[in-house]
Amino acid sequence: MRAVVTGGAGFIGSHLCGRLLDEGYEEVVCLDNFLTGKPENIAHLMPRQGFSLLRCDVSEGIAVAGPVDAVLHFASPASPVDYLRHPLETLRVGSDGTRHALDLATAKGARFVLASTSESYGDPEVHPQPETYWGNVNPVGPRSCYDEAKRFAEATVMAYRTVHGTDAGIVRIFNTFGPRMRPGDGRVVPNLIRQALDGEPMTVSGDGTQTRSLCFVDDLVDGVLKMVRSGVSGPVNLGNPYELSMLELAKWIAELTDSVSGVTHIPLPVDDPRRRRPDITLARTALGWEPAVSVEEGLRRTIDWFATNRVPALVLGA
Numbered sequence: 001m002r003a004v005v006t007g008g009a010g011f012i013g014s015h016l017c018g019r020l021l022d023e024g025y026e027e028v029v030c031l032d033n034f035l036t037g038k039p040e041n042i043a044h045l046m047p048r049q050g051f052s053l054l055r056c057d058v059s060e061g062i063a064v065a066g067p068v069d070a071v072l073h074f075a076s077p078a079s080p081v082d083y084l085r086h087p088l089e090t091l092r093v094g095s096d097g098t099r100h101a102l103d104l105a106t107a108k109g110a111r112f113v114l115a116s117t118s119e120s121y122g123d124p125e126v127h128p129q130p131e132t133y134w135g136n137v138n139p140v141g142p143r144s145c146y147d148e149a150k151r152f153a154e155a156t157v158m159a160y161r162t163v164h165g166t167d168a169g170i171v172r173i174f175n176t177f178g179p180r181m182r183p184g185d186g187r188v189v190p191n192l193i194r195q196a197l198d199g200e201p202m203t204v205s206g207d208g209t210q211t212r213s214l215c216f217v218d219d220l221v222d223g224v225l226k227m228v229r230s231g232v233s234g235p236v237n238l239g240n241p242y243e244l245s246m247l248e249l250a251k252w253i254a255e256l257t258d259s260v261s262g263v264t265h266i267p268l269p270v271d272d273p274r275r276r277r278p279d280i281t282l283a284r285t286a287l288g289w290e291p292a293v294s295v296e297e298g299l300r301r302t303i304d305w306f307a308t309n310r311v312p313a314l315v316l317g318a
Contacts, residue, residue, distance in 0.1 A: 002067055005074060008031060010036060012221070013032070013041075014041035015218070029064055030045075031054050058093065059093050070113070072113050073114050076149070080186050082185060116153060116154050119146060120150055129278060130279040131172070138271050143271050171227050171236050174276065175239065178216050188212065189249075199259065201263070203266050204264070204265055205268045208246045208247030210268070213244075215238070219291040219292055234282075237278040247263065250263050256299055
């Protein structure tokens with residue numbers, strides 16, 4: 001078995017590359033242009049037999065010789081800091097990058113899985129969010145470059161299934177966290193952990209009552225691999241239904257890190273979703289998947305990793 005992972009040097013992509021090798025794939029080809037991915041995320045994989053890195057921009061095209069059994073399209077900026085800094089690149093990888101990855105899968109007769117997002121639901125008016133909900137997305141807001149790129153990517157997948165018969169599926173990923181997240185990438189878990197460990201004020205947007213449902217990366221990868229092995233088209237929600245407010249999360253992280261940092265409230269970002277929780281009924285029934293790692297255990301593992309891999313504040317934005 002041979003797999004191609006676009007965005008394989010990213011947070012989730014690097015975990016996925018490792019697990020594919022662990023689960024018997026003879027070769028895993030990682031594609032990344034390192035716009036937001038990091039070489040250190042895959043440094044431990046470079047010596048492993050069967051792992052290879054191809055530095056390329058999938059928005060420009062993909063050329064992988066030989067047979068391919070699975071194509072997993074995970075290339076895209078994923079944090080608000082990244083996609084607001086790179087809006088055009090985000091739109092291109094969601095459109096041209098998705099098309100090129102689908103062309104590869106179609107030509108090779110490979111199973112294709114798109115990493116879509118819970119942001120497809122926008123600021124939802126239905127709670128929890130089932131896959132049948134069409135969403136409440138602002139198409140011209142500051143987050144639209146990411147939200148609409150993923151929604152367009154989903155439409156492209158469905159068109160390839162219809163026109164070319166491509167064996168393709170879609171997973172909608174809810175907030176995922178774990179080791180190898182960049183401390184300065186702007187997402188709430190790495191932000192709060194770094195601030196707590198460094199004794200800085202822990203910043204919470206708005207009044208902190210907005211909610212998220214956090215899924216540990218190992219569980220997310222389990223779900224993705226089940227999707228690869230299935231013939232399910234989706235979309236399928238992958239996330240942890242355990243819902244908590246951002247103020248609760250900050251207090252929880254402070255307790256787990258024994259931090260004396262207090263909470264500082266900052267303005268709520270434009271179009272920031274008020275509530276977010278996946279309905280994972282379809283994942284349970286179609287894939288036999290649900291999270292196994294508790295949020296508390298996941299936070300402990302993530303905090304341990306951040307404590308061991310401290311990054312000087314001066315280079316966080318690098």
